[in-house]
Amino acid sequence: DIVMTQTPLSxxxxxxxxxxxxCKSSQSLLHSDGKTYLxxxxxxxxxxxxxLIYEVSNRFSGVPDRFSGSGxxxxxTLKISRVEAxxxxxxxCMQSIQLPPIxxxxxxxxxxx
Amino acid sequence: EVQLVESGGGLVQxxxxxxxxxxxxxxxxxxxSMNWVRxxxxxxxxxxxxxxxxxxxIYYADSVKGRFTISRDNAKNSxxxxxxxxxxxxxxVYYCARDQDAFDIWGQGTMVTVSS
Numbered sequence: 001d002i003v004m005t006q007t008p009l010s011x012x013x014x015x016x017x018x019x020x021x022x023c024k025s026s027q028s029l030l031h032s033d034g035k036t037y038l039x040x041x042x043x044x045x046x047x048x049x050x051x052l053i054y055e056v057s058n059r060f061s062g063v064p065d066r067f068s069g070s071g072x073x074x075x076x077t078l079k080i081s082r083v084e085a086x087x088x089x090x091x092x093c094m095q096s097i098q099l100p101p102i103x104x105x106x107x108x109x110x111x112x113x
Numbered sequence: 114e115v116q117l118v119e120s121g122g123g124l125v126q127x128x129x130x131x132x133x134x135x136x137x138x139x140x141x142x143x144x145x146s147m148n149w150v151r152x153x154x155x156x157x158x159x160x161x162x163x164x165x166x167x168x169x170x171i172y173y174a175d176s177v178k179g180r181f182t183i184s185r186d187n188a189k190n191s192x193x194x195x196x197x198x199x200x201x202x203x204x205x206v207y208y209c210a211r212d213q214d215a216f217d218i219w220g221q222g223t224m225v226t227v228s229s
Contacts, residue, residue, distance in 0.1 A: 039215045041158075048208055048222055049150075049158065054215040092158055096214055100172040102148070102160040 002027050002095050006105035014113045019080040021108045023093035028073045030097075037097035040069055040078045043107075044089040052091075053078065085112055115139035115218055117209050122223030129199050129227070135192035135209030135220055143187035146170075146212035149194050151205035152222075159205075162194065163212065177203075199227045 003026040013019045029038045040053040051060040053069035056076060066081040080087055093105040121133040135147070149161040162183040163172040171183055182195040192209050204227045210216035 035214075037214060041216070043158075048219040049216070050219065051215050051217050054217075060215070060217065090157075094158075094216075099163060100160075101174050102163070104158045104160070107157045 001101055002029075002098050002103050004093055004095055004103050004105040006091075006093060006108050008108060009106060010109040010111070012111045012113050013080075013083040015084060016082050019083050019087075019110060021078045021091055021093075021110075023071075023076045023078070023105050025074045025076075025095055027098070029076075029095050030073060036072065037095055038069075038071070038076050039094045039096070041092045041094065042087075042089050043092065044086075047089075049092065083110070083112070088112055117211065117218055117220035119207065119209055119220040119223040122207065122225045124226045124228065125199055126229050127200060127227055130195070130197045131199065131225060133194040133196065133207055133209075133223055133225070135194075137190045137192065137211075140211075140218075142185075142190040147185065147192045148210045148212050148216060149183060149192075150208045150210055150216070150219075151203075151225075152208070153202070153205045156205075161207070164192070196225070199225075201227050203227050 005024045007022045030036045036056045038056050041049040043049040057069045068079050090107040090109050092107050096102045116138045118136045125131050146165045148163050164183045180198045184193045206222040208222045209220045211218040
């Protein structure tokens with residue numbers, strides 16, 4: 001199974017400041033079809049998860065441009081350029097290059113200072 | 114509006130069975146693969162099962178293999194999860210999610226509690 005490791009597991013950020021979350025996979029997520037099967041989700045308090053970023057760096061419909069994704073191979077990063085209060089919640093990375101199983105990172109909890 | 118609505122959760126004793134449903138609307142359900150994902154109380158996300166659009170390909174997590182069965186009825190725009198031999202550790206919110214490689218649409222979840 002591909003293990004997804006996120007760091008940090010929690011962070012507290014002042015509004016307007018940047019935030020960064022790392023996700024490392026135990027195997028490369030680059031497929032022979034040229035796609036990298038790495039995704040980012042946000043689960044706001046009391047809500048279902050929502051897709052933020054697909055294939056490393058593509059923002060999903062309606063996602064603000066303060067969110068960006070980068071990385072390649074086994075190392076990936078989600079960045080928020082200026083954190084807002086509505087960004088609180090738990091962020092998860094996910095891989096789907098190899099199934100079964102699809103695997104998620106442990107989650108990173110973002111809170112506002 | 115594109116929507117997924119789960120139902121069928123509840124309280125069940127260990128060893129019991131439950132059938133979850135996921136009703137899809139606002140999109141051509143038969144064109145999409147689907148997944149079940151669960152979240153134990155206070156824990157992270159755990160993928161449970163996958164089914165392709167035509168039901169020709171099905172996968173399970175090792176933790177539920179042999180006990181859970183995923184299925185779909187494209188004529189009814191519905192996804193199902195039959196859960197047998199339930200254990201305490203199956204207690205979780207169960208989400209259905211549309212699959213476009215990314216899980217782009219999620220339902221609101223249905224709670225399953227396994228307890229005596």
